[in-house]
Amino acid sequence: MADQSGINERQRELFIRKSTRVAAAYLKRAKELAELPDAAKPFFDVLENTYVNNVKEITGLEYTSPSDFTRCGAELLRMADIQKPEERKSIGTLCVMVPAELVYAAGAMPVRLCSGSYTAYSIGDDYIPRDACPLVKAVMGFGKIKALPAFDNCSLLVAPVTCDCKKKLAGTIDSVKDTIPLHIPPLKKDDADTEIFLKELYRLIPLLENVTGKQVTAKSLAEGINMVGNAQYEMSEFLKYRRHDLSLMSGTQVMAVMNAYSYMPANIWAEQMHRLNEEMKLRLSQGRFVSRKNQPRILVTGSPIAFPNIKVPLLIEEMGGVLAADETCMGERGLYDPVSVIDASFDGMMRSLASRYTKPCTCPVFVDNSQRIYRIKQMIKEHKIQGVIYHVLRGCLVYDYEYQLMEEAMGKMDIPIIRVESDYNEEDVEQLRIRIEAFIELIKMRTSA
C-alpha cells in the first residue's frame, strides 16, 4: 500500500522497528545514568509511550486516539487520581512561542513536535535540502512516514515563523498536515512588535475554535493560564533543588522530564512534578546525592536538544561531568517565564500572553538577543557553573551566529566554553566523546590548580 508520499508498508515497518529501538536504547541509557527518582519514572513512561509503545501499537494500523489516557498511560492517571481522562484533541506546535494557555483555553492539548528522532531524520532528508537543520528534517520525516501517533493525532499544526528552516517547514509540511504559520516579529522591544504578535494570537483563536468546537472565553483563558502557571510553579520549585551544590538528580534525566512536558497535559505534569519535588526534598534531607564534590558543573546551551537526540547531555554525564543546568528550548526555557497578568480583562490576558511569549524569549531568531547572554550569566551565578558546552546542530545558523558573542562574554567571566557540532546520527558520537572528555578534564585541572 503506497500512499502519495511513496512510502510503502515495508519501509514503514522497518522505520518503526529502528526508531523504537533507538528511542528505547536512549531511554535505558538515561535511566541507568544515576539512581532515577521514583517520581520521575512516569515521565520516562510518557516518553516511552510516545516513542516506543504507541508506535508499536500502530503497526497493526490501529491508531491510538488522542486522549489523556494514551498520552500518559494508566499508571500516571491512577496516581493523579483521574478516573475519567479528558478527551482532548491535540494541537501540534513547534518552538516555544505558541501560547499553551491559549490551546488549553480552546479545549485542546498542545503537543510540541520538535523531535530528535534519527530515523525520521533520514526520511525527512529526502524532502528537505541537505544543509537544512536535522530537527526540521525529523519533523518532516514524521509527517511523511505517519508512524508517530503523537504527530498523526494532531488536528492542526501551529508553526511559528522563526528561523529560516522552520519558516520553510511551515510552508512545506502543509501538504501532510493542516498548518497555521504564526508570524513572530523579528524585533521585540517596540510596542508595535508586541501588537503584531497580539494580532496573530487573536487570529489564532477562531482557527483553534474551529478544530475543537469550544469557545475561548475569558474564563477558559484564565483557567488555561492558571493551569500552565501551576506547572511553572512546580518547575520553579524544582529549580531550587537543582541549584543545590551537589546534584540530587542527573541532569539528563531532568532534561527528559522537561521533554515529557511536550507530550502530556500541563495539569498532570504539574501534579507529578509536585511528587518529584517532594522526593527531592526527601533526598536532600537524607543526603542522597548523585554527584560528588569535585565533579565539574556544566551548563548546556544552544540548539534544541530534543528526545531521543540526547547524546550530548548523556556524554557529559557519562564522562564525569555534572549537567547542572540547561538553557535550551526543549528544557528550562519553555517554562521558565511566567505570565504576569496586569489586567484581568480578556484583552489584558491576551496582551500578557503576547508579551510573555516574545519579550523574555531568548531564541536567537530575534535580531537583538543580547538578553540570552545575560540569562546565561544569571544561570552561571545561580547554578555555580564551571564550564559551558555550546551545542550547535548542523545547519543551525542562528545559534552558530551567537557563539562568538557568547565566547567573548564567557572569556570576560573566565568560564571555559566549547562549541560542539552534532547531527542526527550516531556517527559523530566518538568524536563528541573525545572533545567533551577533554573539556571536562580541562575544568578539573583548572579547579585543582
Next chain:
Amino acid sequence: MEKHNPAYAIYSRERVGIYPGTLHQKTTSKFLFVRWLCLFAGMFLWTYAGKLIHQGQALNEISIPVFSCPFNLDQVAEVPCYYLSHLPALFGRFGADFPERNIAYGVLFIVTTLFCFIFLGRILCGFLCPAGLLQDLMDKLRQALHIRPIVVTDWLNRFLQPIKWVWILLFLGFAFAGGDFCDICPLKGFTTAQGGYWTNLYLGGFFAVVILVGSFFIKRFWCIICPMGYLMGLFKRFNLFKLKKDCTSCTECGACYHACPMRIKSIYTERDKENVQTVDCMMCGECIHKCPEDNALSMTFCGKTIYKSSRKTFMSKFSGKKE
C-alpha cells in the same frame, strides 16, 4: 470591515461584563496595602481633616505638594499648587496679602515645599495624592467590570507627552500672561466638591470630565500629564526613596513596563545602571509587585531596601488548589 467579521477574534471574542473571577493572580503585598492606606489617609487629610483639627486651614504654614485643591478650606496642610501656578502671589505670602502673618510664615512654606520636592519627590504622588486615589479607584472600577483598558503604547505616549509640556507651560506661566490656572485646572472640582465647598469651575469642569473618563480607561491618566508631578520628579537624584534594578537578574519579560501606570520603558530595557528611577516614576511599586525575578527590582529608603521583587511570592499564586 474587520469589525464585522465574526472570525476576527479581536472584536468577536471580547467578553465585556462580569464573570466569575478565576484567575489566580492575587498575591498579597504589604507594600501595596500600605500604599492604599496612605492614599485613603491622604484623601481624608486633604478633604476633611481640617474640620476636625481647626475650622479653616489647619496647618497652613506647612506645604506638602499633592494635587488637592486649596479651594477646599478643610485641608490639613497647605498645597503649593496655587502658589506655583500664581508665582507673583508667592511674594504676597511673605506678608503683603496677610498683614497679620509674619515672615516665618512664608519661609516655612518655602522650606517645607522644597523639602518635599527634593527629598520625597514623586512618592507623594503614589502615596498621598487625593487625585491619585480618585484615578486608582476609577481603574479598580474598570477592572471590576472587566472592561478592556486603553493601553498606552509608544505611539500614544508620544502623543501624550506634548500635552504634558503644554500643561507645564500653562501651570507656571499662565499667571504672568494674566490668566488663572485654577480656571482650567481639572482637579478643582474633585476635592472641593468632596469637602462640600462651592466654587466656579470654568473650563476646569470640562477637563475634569476628560480626566475622569480618561482615568477610567487609562490608569493614572492625569499623572502622565501632571505638571506639578513633573516638577517634583526633576529632583529625583536627591530623593530618599529610590528605585533600583539588579540588571543581572532581569529577563526583560516586560511585566514591569506593562504594570507601570506611567509606561516608563527604560525600566525593562535598562541593562547597565542600577538606578532606574526616572522623572515620571512615582514609586507606586506596581513594577516590583509584578516582577517575577528575585531582587530584580527593589525600592530603597536611605539605602535600605524596603520592598523587593521575589519569584517565590510571584509564583505562589499559581501553587493554588488543584481543580
